[in-house]
Amino acid sequence: MSAGAHAILPGRGGLFGTLSDVLWRNPRLTLFLMLTPPLLWLGIIYLGSLFALLAQSFFSIDEFSGLIRYEWTFKTYAELLRPSNLDIILRTVSMAAAVTLASAVIAFPIAYYAARYARGKWKALFYLGAMLPLWSSYLVKVYAWKLILAKEGILTWIFAKLHLTPVLEAWLALPVIGGNSLSVSYTGTFIVFVYVWLPYMILPTQAALERVPESMLEASSDLGGSPAQTFRHVLLPLALPGIIAGSIFTFSLTLGDYIIPQIIGSSRLFIGQAVYAHQGTAGNIPLAAAFTVVPIVIMGFYLWMAKRQGAFNAL
Amino acid sequence: MQTAVAFSRVSRHFGAVRAVDEVDLAIAEGEFFAMLGPSGSGKTTCLRLIAGFEQPTSGHIEIFGETAEGVPPYRRNVNTVFQDYALFPHLSVADNVAYGPMIRGVPKAERLKAAEEALALVRLPGYGDRRPGQLSGGQRQRVALARALINKPKVLLLDEPLGALDLKLREQMQEELKALQRKLGITFVFVTHDQGEALSMADRVAVFNHGKIMQIGAPEEIYRAPRSRFVADFVGSSNVLPPDVTERLDGRRAWASLRPEAIRLVSEGGVEAMVTGHSYLGAATKLGVFLGEQRLTVLLPAGSPVPAQGQMVSIQWNPADLHVMEDEQ
Numbered sequence: 077m078s079a080g081a082h083a084i085l086p087g088r089g090g091l092f093g094t095l096s097d098v099l100w101r102n103p104r105l106t107l108f109l110m111l112t113p114p115l116l117w118l119g120i121i122y123l124g125s126l127f128a129l130l131a132q133s134f135f136s137i138d139e140f141s142g143l144i145r146y147e148w149t150f151k152t153y154a155e156l157l158r159p160s161n162l163d164i165i166l167r168t169v170s171m172a173a174a175v176t177l178a179s180a181v182i183a184f185p186i187a188y189y190a191a192r193y194a195r196g197k198w199k200a201l202f203y204l205g206a207m208l209p210l211w212s213s214y215l216v217k218v219y220a221w222k223l224i225l226a227k228e229g230i231l232t233w234i235f236a237k238l239h240l241t242p243v244l245e246a247w248l249a250l251p252v253i254g255g256n257s258l259s260v261s262y263t264g265t266f267i268v269f270v271y272v273w274l275p276y277m278i279l280p281t282q283a284a285l286e287r288v289p290e291s292m293l294e295a296s297s298d299l300g301g302s303p304a305q306t307f308r309h310v311l312l313p314l315a316l317p318g319i320i321a322g323s324i325f326t327f328s329l330t331l332g333d334y335i336i337p338q339i340i341g342s343s344r345l346f347i348g349q350a351v352y353a354h355q356g357t358a359g360n361i362p363l364a365a366a367f368t369v370v371p372i373v374i375m376g377f378y379l380w381m382a383k384r385q386g387a388f389n390a391l
Numbered sequence: 392m393q394t395a396v397a398f399s400r401v402s403r404h405f406g407a408v409r410a411v412d413e414v415d416l417a418i419a420e421g422e423f424f425a426m427l428g429p430s431g432s433g434k435t436t437c438l439r440l441i442a443g444f445e446q447p448t449s450g451h452i453e454i455f456g457e458t459a460e461g462v463p464p465y466r467r468n469v470n471t472v473f474q475d476y477a478l479f480p481h482l483s484v485a486d487n488v489a490y491g492p493m494i495r496g497v498p499k500a501e502r503l504k505a506a507e508e509a510l511a512l513v514r515l516p517g518y519g520d521r522r523p524g525q526l527s528g529g530q531r532q533r534v535a536l537a538r539a540l541i542n543k544p545k546v547l548l549l550d551e552p553l554g555a556l557d558l559k560l561r562e563q564m565q566e567e568l569k570a571l572q573r574k575l576g577i578t579f580v581f582v583t584h585d586q587g588e589a590l591s592m593a594d595r596v597a598v599f600n601h602g603k604i605m606q607i608g609a610p611e612e613i614y615r616a617p618r619s620r621f622v623a624d625f626v627g628s629s630n631v632l633p634p635d636v637t638e639r640l641d642g643r644r645a646w647a648s649l650r651p652e653a654i655r656l657v658s659e660g661g662v663e664a665m666v667t668g669h670s671y672l673g674a675a676t677k678l679g680v681f682l683g684e685q686r687l688t689v690l691l692p693a694g695s696p697v698p699a700q701g702q703m704v705s706i707q708w709n710p711a712d713l714h715v716m717e718d719e720q
Contacts, residue, residue, distance in 0.1 A: 295477035299491040
């Protein structure tokens with residue numbers, strides 16, 4: 077300890093030194109400076125443009141001139157309820173629900189393994205495996221799947237090699253989900269959707285399972301719960317917030333996608349394609365806007381239901 | 392009296408680590424049994440072997456005369472109070488307590504009534520509607536206790552249940568646990584690293600080190616007559632004397648233990664020692680002295696004069712208090 081040392085060090089001086097002192101004394105100012113740019117972005121550019129779009133849905137289009145009439149009306153929403161449009165909504169929502177359910181079922185064991193057993197390099201490998209598909213181009217993956225699922229594709233070949241061609245044919249002969257080949261059936265669309273969105277389900281589920289202490293599962297077992305009962309009463313409820321978070325991704329991404337159903341599947345429209353068609357070629361911005369309201373309303377309803385069912389009690 | 396838990400040559404290895412190493416153990420029915428030891432001594436693994444969370448690598452475990460190896464935890468009539476309590480955060484306190492009956496299919500009204508009774512038993516009546524997150528540490532501990540006791544287990548296992556509580560609460564819970572155990576007559580097996588807790592609560596104590604039981608006995612026996620240096624040192628931080636010092640003081644050539652509170656300062660006729668310092672403990676003062684080369688700790692009752700550092704004092708003890716140990720270790 078040197079005799080000349082002061083208990084209080086002198087200020088660093090300079091612009092940055094002074095600035096650090098000022099910011100340290102005024103935490104609120106620091107917070108304000110940090111939050112203003114992102115809030116401006118979120119508030120004006122992000123949410124602002126979304127509301128501008130939603131406002132469009134309350135306008136209508138003049139059927140003769142094709143021009144937008146800027147008067148508040150629910151006419152466009154009435155149009156949404158026409159059988160042909162309702163069909164699109166129903167088709168998209170059913171697909172999104174099926175994709176979400178399948179993703180959750182496939183993701184859970186993977187996430188469970190990663191959260192509970194994988195350590196060190198196996199954990200790194202898990203993250204790599206879950207994220208790798210996200211690194212390559214979405215379009216390349218979808219077109220690759222088109223080749224895999226095509227009538228002359230590798231999947232047909234594998235089924236033939238395994239002498240399972242009749243199974244594939246029987247599946248394709250089913251109404252609605254079948255078709256000429258997998259690449260032009262709803263089954264194909266479903267498979268590619270699940271493939272593309274699976275990482276978005278795995279990661280939040282894994283994060284939720286990671287937070288479930290081992291002792292919680294032991295406690296259930298200790299109190300007489302068989303593995304199935306422990307899953308039903310403890311593991312699933314505690315993982316549910318993560319699964320819900322994942323399902324928000326898979327559900328809303330499926331609701332909004334317009335590329336996959338266009339490349340793989342039957343030629344029937346999904347919401348995304350309808351929005352694309354109405355705001356582009358048809359020039360019917362109000363109807364396109366009304367279509368985009370549908371996923372928002374559905375997601376809002378979904379979250380409200382989930383909360384009511386106690387899905388977020390563990391948070 | 393029946394044997395509640397019996398271990399015969401039980402080992403549990405984790406890779407090269409022998410967490411539990413050929414342990415023999417018999418816990419009597421209705422006994423309050425403490426497993427005491429430093430962390431990593433194998434006491435918690437023993438508890439987990441009884442609960443069924445671990446399976447023995449070798450050896451045989453019986454619970455009330457029935458073979459326990461290969462039996463999953465959910466088929467054992469044994470319940471655990473976990474160190475972190477492990478209350479289910481998504482369930483209310485009542486549903487937490489009623490979890491066991493719920494699993495067994497007891498109707499809702501009946502099991503909630505039982506839960507309320509169990510909560511009253513741990514002196515938390517009316518707390519059923521709260522969530523575990525809204526409770527204090529001591530309350531959570533009681534809920535964990537109620538959740539285990541509602542099942543009327545044959546053996547109740549407690550894994551450092553008081554570790555997270557502050558001193559005052561811990562002392563209160565020690566008394567309550569003891570009273571509860573007497574009232575219910577259930578066999579309690581209690582894991583702790585706190586020798587005071589083990590001595591004050593248990594009917595019998597097993598002292599663990601390196602996966603082995605160093606000594607089993609009544610608290611008084613363990614405290615007064617430690618069989619090894621480890622037990623003497625761990626249970627109550629006794630003065631451990633090497634053979635040459637013992638020989639000089641007592642004539643016998645062996646390791647010995649001398650309790651700090653057995654040593655007293657006398658004006659004359661004792662052994663000369665030099666004071667190296669003291670620390671004030673409240674109810675007593677701990678005095679460090681050098682007896683030749685040997686460091687000793689002396690516990691002075693509160694109120695007695697404390698000699699200054701460097702001063703020569705005369706110390707004395709009853710010859711019976713110098714306990715010669717059997718084991719070298």
